[in-house]
Amino acid sequence: MAENKPKPKVKKNEVQMPKQDPKVRGKNFDEVALGYTKEQVLEEANRCLQCVKPKCIPGCPVEIDIPAFVKLLREEKYAEAAAELKTKNALPAVCGRVCPQEEQCQKECIVGKIGDPVSVGRLERYLADWERERGFVISNKAPSTGKKIAVIGAGPAGLTVAAELAKLGHGVVIFESLHLPGGVLMYGIPEFRLPKSIVQAEVDYIKKLGVELREGYLIGRTHTIPELLNNDFDAVFIGTGAGLPKFMGIPGEELGGVYSASEFLIRVNLMKAYAFPEYDTPIRIGKHVVVIGGGNVAMDSARSALRLGAEEVCIVYRRSRDELPARAEEVENAEEEGIICKFLASPKRFIGGEKGWVKAMECICMELGPPDASGRRRPIPIKGSEFTMDTDTVIIAVGRTANPIIQRTTKGLEATKWGTIVTDENGKTSIDGVYAGGDIVTGEATVISAMGAGKKAARAIHKYLMKKK
Amino acid sequence: MTKTELAPKLKLFEVQAPDIAAKSQPGQFIMILAHKKSERIPITLAGYDRQKGTVSFVFNEVGKTTKELGLLGEGGTIKSITGPLGNPSEIKNFGNVLCVGGGVFIAPLLLQVKALRKAGNKVTTVIGARIKDLLIYEDELKALSDKFYVATDDGSKGYKGLDFLKEILEREHFDRCLTMGPVVMMKNVCEITSPLNIQTVVTLTSIMIDGMGMCGVCRVTVGGKMFFTCVDGPEFDGHQVDFEGLINRQRLFLPEERLSSVLWELGGCNCGRK
Numbered sequence A: 001m002a003e004n005k006p007k008p009k010v011k012k013n014e015v016q017m018p019k020q021d022p023k024v025r026g027k028n029f030d031e032v033a034l035g036y037t038k039e040q041v042l043e044e045a046n047r048c049l050q051c052v053k054p055k056c057i058p059g060c061p062v063e064i065d066i067p068a069f070v071k072l073l074r075e076e077k078y079a080e081a082a083a084e085l086k087t088k089n090a091l092p093a094v095c096g097r098v099c100p101q102e103e104q105c106q107k108e109c110i111v112g113k114i115g116d117p118v119s120v121g122r123l124e125r126y127l128a129d130w131e132r133e134r135g136f137v138i139s140n141k142a143p144s145t146g147k148k149i150a151v152i153g154a155g156p157a158g159l160t161v162a163a164e165l166a167k168l169g170h171g172v173v174i175f176e177s178l179h180l181p182g183g184v185l186m187y188g189i190p191e192f193r194l195p196k197s198i199v200q201a202e203v204d205y206i207k208k209l210g211v212e213l214r215e216g217y218l219i220g221r222t223h224t225i226p227e228l229l230n231n232d233f234d235a236v237f238i239g240t241g242a243g244l245p246k247f248m249g250i251p252g253e254e255l256g257g258v259y260s261a262s263e264f265l266i267r268v269n270l271m272k273a274y275a276f277p278e279y280d281t282p283i284r285i286g287k288h289v290v291v292i293g294g295g296n297v298a299m300d301s302a303r304s305a306l307r308l309g310a311e312e313v314c315i316v317y318r319r320s321r322d323e324l325p326a327r328a329e330e331v332e333n334a335e336e337e338g339i340i341c342k343f344l345a346s347p348k349r350f351i352g353g354e355k356g357w358v359k360a361m362e363c364i365c366m367e368l369g370p371p372d373a374s375g376r377r378r379p380i381p382i383k384g385s386e387f388t389m390d391t392d393t394v395i396i397a398v399g400r401t402a403n404p405i406i407q408r409t410t411k412g413l414e415a416t417k418w419g420t421i422v423t424d425e426n427g428k429t430s431i432d433g434v435y436a437g438g439d440i441v442t443g444e445a446t447v448i449s450a451m452g453a454g455k456k457a458a459r460a461i462h463k464y465l466m467k468k469k
Numbered sequence B: 001m002t003k004t005e006l007a008p009k010l011k012l013f014e015v016q017a018p019d020i021a022a023k024s025q026p027g028q029f030i031m032i033l034a035h036k037k038s039e040r041i042p043i044t045l046a047g048y049d050r051q052k053g054t055v056s057f058v059f060n061e062v063g064k065t066t067k068e069l070g071l072l073g074e075g076g077t078i079k080s081i082t083g084p085l086g087n088p089s090e091i092k093n094f095g096n097v098l099c100v101g102g103g104v105f106i107a108p109l110l111l112q113v114k115a116l117r118k119a120g121n122k123v124t125t126v127i128g129a130r131i132k133d134l135l136i137y138e139d140e141l142k143a144l145s146d147k148f149y150v151a152t153d154d155g156s157k158g159y160k161g162l163d164f165l166k167e168i169l170e171r172e173h174f175d176r177c178l179t180m181g182p183v184v185m186m187k188n189v190c191e192i193t194s195p196l197n198i199q200t201v202v203t204l205t206s207i208m209i210d211g212m213g214m215c216g217v218c219r220v221t222v223g224g225k226m227f228f229t230c231v232d233g234p235e236f237d238g239h240q241v242d243f244e245g246l247i248n249r250q251r252l253f254l255p256e257e258r259l260s261s262v263l264w265e266l267g268g269c270n271c272g273r274k
Ligand SMILES: Cc1cc2nc3c(=O)[nH]c(=O)nc-3n(C[C@H](O)[C@H](O)[C@H](O)COP(=O)(O)OP(=O)(O)OC[C@H]3O[C@@H](n4cnc5c(N)ncnc54)[C@H](O)[C@@H]3O)c2cc1C
Pocket: A098, A099, A100, A152, A153, A154, A155, A156, A157, A158, A175, A176, A177, A178, A181, A182, A183, A184, A185, A188, A189, A190, A217, A218, A219, A220, A239, A240, A241, A242, A243, A265, A296, A297, A300, A403, A405, A406, A437, A438, A439, A440, A444, A445, A446, A447, A448, A450
């Protein structure tokens, strides 16, 4: 058990990542985390113990050989280190920024037993940025197989499937319904956490692998899955995500100033409403913004609202701090910027004022009961505890459900009562030659789990195609 | 792309989009992104030619996006068009159908009238506009319809206002009414048909962004329940629609829209387009 005995010279504390000052960054959309310098990255990389039986790799949904790339990195073989990453992960600059590493690779890190775990995500980010700034090197592709696959949706799941299958020599066409690729990476996660130029560059890399991207194609409408299979394609992958916003079904949701988080973030990210009127799509932010929910989406909405000029932004969450589903790092960032969290409260109705705009919100206080199906303690309303808050902008971030159009327009495609698509462990659906993965199968999850599902499906599709005559 | 000016500020575009043309049906719409910095706007299909691979639509230059679009010349290109979106209209033999179209929506109404006639219906068509210069497709609709009426808000041609509809409905039994046009007009039609229990289908024009169910900005209340116009509609049972709510939501961004339009006309926006 030699690997369990940490070498004495390992520093207990991780190298902190430089960040924009909270007072300054609360007013701009530039990236908050600035990335390591060369010295910092080498210092952090040197904290890795190069375990013989690494615990980090099983924590990674796409099984990156973490000790291997870290070793190359600390030998300052940057190109080789980046190439090692790319063999397993087509989107490292994205993952280095948004993966919940604390729940994955870093969770079981041996160094973490005596201090902070090695900041794998920050090392990954450094290498990905190093490579992007110098221009991508395209890895060797297998000779063409003559097979063609249609990938539906250019989110992390679809992009991963496309990259994997293209490398194996298959022809791949991605159909994306929006006018830009990236899925949530482009329309959901804000610029200050994930610059859109980086998403675009990673998509460009995938295009360089030979993948064709067709934007503005809503499958189920422009083409249906049976049409794709009958015409050009030997197999189909569905990676359409969980994009349908949930509302709460309480009075006043139709009022002006009440946005779904999806609407709010699509306006701001995809349509660049923060640059209105240079860009044509408007957004209106009041003085007192309330965000309902406690996940990453709520944090992103709150921090965007602050940057758009709100005087006060308050997150209202029905459970307590311990149950917040958002990443700890993002909650910390939000609070540093001055965002207030109000726990154990839930809205009952929105009250309208002049011209049909929201003016206040009635809430009820909650207490925590026994754990529910999700394992978190269930919030129970406290009778008679209603109170009213003034607000002129409400952003509802209480979750999103599966995009329904494909399920509604594809006969024989099995779906659950929540609208997600049913697959086996390799992503195969109830229709032969049709695979699915990512949020459309699991419901809202993470970038890396969508990519992991994409990888598995790509392997299964490859097998299926090679068997098919 | 080809372009025809039908009336002041009303333009007909026919654009190459073979994949969209192949699937289009009456009642559906497309989302247009004119250029990189534009808004995405929904426009109802006014026609499609599967052989030529084109779709056509008519739009009214009301704000910045539509005015910019209007400046595109013959052979110009639109950055992105997505479609066909929304559910196709229900077309079958209903019997005797009343079609009421207003303003720019007379163009897509023509498509519906053609389809309804083909399905064997008897069709009475009423078209209306603010003033007579804005009436479009008069001859085509007159030729297609069993009965045909014209109305204008100012009385410059045909009937003044829509009150005469009551008389038509007293004289004749209708099995279904279909109306598309300004929201206030559709609301008025519904108020007339509702007491007579004539099933009335309206095409709602909520504000939209993606047009495929991802943002919820297009939500409307129909029969007390929330629906998304883009994926659940755009056609709904007019007698169940909360028109006041719809009108309120359509006006939400009026100040920003005006600002955008004024800045653009002054040439003060640096989008590099004008
Ligand atoms: C605001 C926000 C913040 C988040 N933050 C994080 C984070 O920090 N870390 C993390 O790991 N995860 C985060 N997530 C979750 C993560 O983004 C998703 O789990 C992940 O993007 C799912 O990937 P996907 O490929 O399954 O779907 P998506 O990313 O949703 O992509 C689906 C794509 O398919 C397209 N599409 C849909 N229907 C059709 C159709 N019929 N035809 C053609 N195209 C279609 C959509 O336009 C979209 O581009 C966040 C999510 C949100 C909304």
